[in-house]
Amino acid sequence: MNYCKDDLDLEISVVNNPGPSKRATERQALPDELARYLRDMIIGGELRPGHRVNTPRLCSRFGVSRTPLREALKMLAAEGLVQLRPNRSAVIQRVSGDMINELVPIVGCLEALAGRIACQRIDAATLGDVEAMYHHLLSCLDQRDERSFIEADKAILRTILTVAGNATLSRLLETLMIKLRWQTAYHHAQHEWDRTVELQKQSRHALQIRDGDLWALVAQSYVLHRATLLLRDIDGTAGAKSRRPRPRSRLSSMVRPRG
Incomplete structure (x- = not known):
């Protein structure tokens, strides 16, 4: 089968740019999953309003590093469930x-x-x-x-x-x-x-x-x-x-x- 130059260029382009890697997809999925768990914990009352989020304990519980947990907390802050402090700590937002x-x-x-x-x-x-x-x-x-x-x-x-x-x-x-x-x-x-x-x-x-x-x-x-x-x-x-x-x-x- 004969290939023209455009076909070869397309194949090379696909090989060089395969789209999001599995690792990149997993990196994105992990904060989303953590946010779901934390959201349920807040709604269910396990994480109480006004209380500081114990980051080391949560990292140990979920077996993750601080980075994905921090990204998850940013997502919850955007929803108004968590307040992020300047010292990088997080507090569960109170309902007023x-x-x-x-x-x-x-x-x-x-x-x-x-x-x-x-x-x-x-x-x-x-x-x-x-x-x-x-x-x-x-x-x-x-x-x-x-x-x-x-x-x-x-x-x-x-x-x-x-x-x-x-x-x-x-x-x-x-x-x-x-x-x-x-x-x-x-x-x-x-x-x-x-x-x-x-x-x-x-x-x-x-x-x-x-x-x-x-x-x-x-x-x-x-x-x-x-x-x-x-x-x-x-x-x-x-x-x-x-x-x-x-x-x-x-x-x-x-x-x-x-x-």
Whole structure:
């Protein structure tokens, strides 16, 4: 087979520039993987807000050097989960009352929009899935199984987002919920789970009758409920350090009570 000069030049070019090496790909993948682990540790409460990140301990735990761990922390800092200090140390970012007041109304609007779209698109099979998730939520309530209760609650929202089919909306909502440590609202608040189940019951009914306006109203009430738990958790943490009264939250004006 005869080759022309252009063919030979192309082959030489491919050999000399084979694209990203396996080692380079692994170098990029490692910080991403570490960031996922650390993010889960922050959301799950293993890495506590306001605490300094123990870099040597984490390096030993994951069997990595400081460089990929430092890159992972930079990624989390960009998400607002970690604060990087000038001395190259890192501190887990606290969730403040101002942050909750600023972000929660946006979360409410995004969840409301997702539900409006889902009410128009949801099919009978997916409604059946939501029904099964709701009954699993009830079972977790009866057993006081916190981890499973949180996962069941999250699964219902994930289903709504999947049905809505808006990738940008889902990505924005996930980012805000991570920044707010949304699931920590349920820690040490099992007595509030009955309210959660009642709101899920109302949202399930809205889906069944395909009433987007009703779903949006319930979603915003639910978001307000979770935000109240977050603020209460902040109050409890701050109360151990200071007994000064906090100013009244602006969240109460987000949703008017149903008459």
